[in-house]
Amino acid sequence: KQEVTQIPAALSVPEGENLVLNCSFTDSAIYNLQWFRQDPGKGLTSLLLIQSSQREQTSGRLNASLDKSSGRSTLYIAASQPGDSATYLCAVRGAGGTSYGKLTFGQGTILTVHP
Amino acid sequence: DAGVIQSPRHEVTEMGQEVTLRCKPISGHDYLFWYRQTMMRGLELLIYFNNNVPIDDSGMPEDRFSAKMPNASFSTLKIQPSEPRDSAVYFCASSFPGTGFGRNTEAFFGQGTRLTVV
Numbered sequence: 049k050q051e052v053t054q055i056p057a058a059l060s061v062p063e064g065e066n067l068v069l070n071c072s073f074t075d076s077a078i079y080n081l082q083w084f085r086q087d088p089g090k091g092l093t094s095l096l097l098i099q100s101s102q103r104e105q106t107s108g109r110l111n112a113s114l115d116k117s118s119g120r121s122t123l124y125i126a127a128s129q130p131g132d133s134a135t136y137l138c139a140v141r142g143a144g145g146t147s148y149g150k151l152t153f154g155q156g157t158i159l160t161v162h163p
Numbered sequence: 164d165a166g167v168i169q170s171p172r173h174e175v176t177e178m179g180q181e182v183t184l185r186c187k188p189i190s191g192h193d194y195l196f197w198y199r200q201t202m203m204r205g206l207e208l209l210i211y212f213n214n215n216v217p218i219d220d221s222g223m224p225e226d227r228f229s230a231k232m233p234n235a236s237f238s239t240l241k242i243q244p245s246e247p248r249d250s251a252v253y254f255c256a257s258s259f260p261g262t263g264f265g266r267n268t269e270a271f272f273g274q275g276t277r278l279t280v281v
Contacts (some may be wrong), residue, residue, distance in 0.1 A: 141268070
């Protein structure tokens with residue numbers, strides 16, 4: 049059974065810092081890994097998707113890396129801003145066995161960026 | 164495309180009543196997922212469909228929950244009878260298969276239905 053863990057559970061930083069959020073997964077048989085953002089009381093917004101054959105993806109100040117063999121991904125946020133405050137979730141798409149096609153989430157990292 | 168559309172956005176019902184949540188996936192997507200989100204348990208996958216067929220319903224908490232996908236453009240999640248512990252936000256998501264075949268394999272979420280059972 050695929051299990052996804054995110055560290056840290058919460059993070060509070062001053063504006064301008066560069067941040068690293070971590071995601072690990074137990075089953076390396078995945079199609080892709082996706083990072084989402086969720087604002088309080090809102091739905092999930094997709095930030096980045098990394099296919100299993102890729103090592104990283106970039107969008108603006110966000111950079112996500114994937115090491116499938118070791119079951120790890122990191123989301124790097126450069127020059128953080130108060131508007132980045134949200135919960136960040138990672139999810140993996142299973143490619144084998146009982147997890148085929150399944151989208152499994154971690155518990156999320158609650159990020160607070162204060163001015 | 165308008166994205167994944169869920170209805171209603173909010174539902175308040177009395178314990179014991181039947182509740183039906185609705186989802187319209189993005190046109191052309193083969194996969195549809197139902198999740199429940201609470202503060203205590205985070206995002207839990209309840210059930211997911213591929214080409215309208217349920218693939219894994221092991222996350223459905225008990226027999227009071229049922230889900231159907233009668234066609235490619237509509238799915239329902241029903242709770243009968245509802246209980247206060249069912250209060251949560253229910254999300255629907257859709258995507259192409261993970262293999263992609265050259266298509267964008269991102270999963271897209273609806274805005275959710277906030278269910279309160281009193």
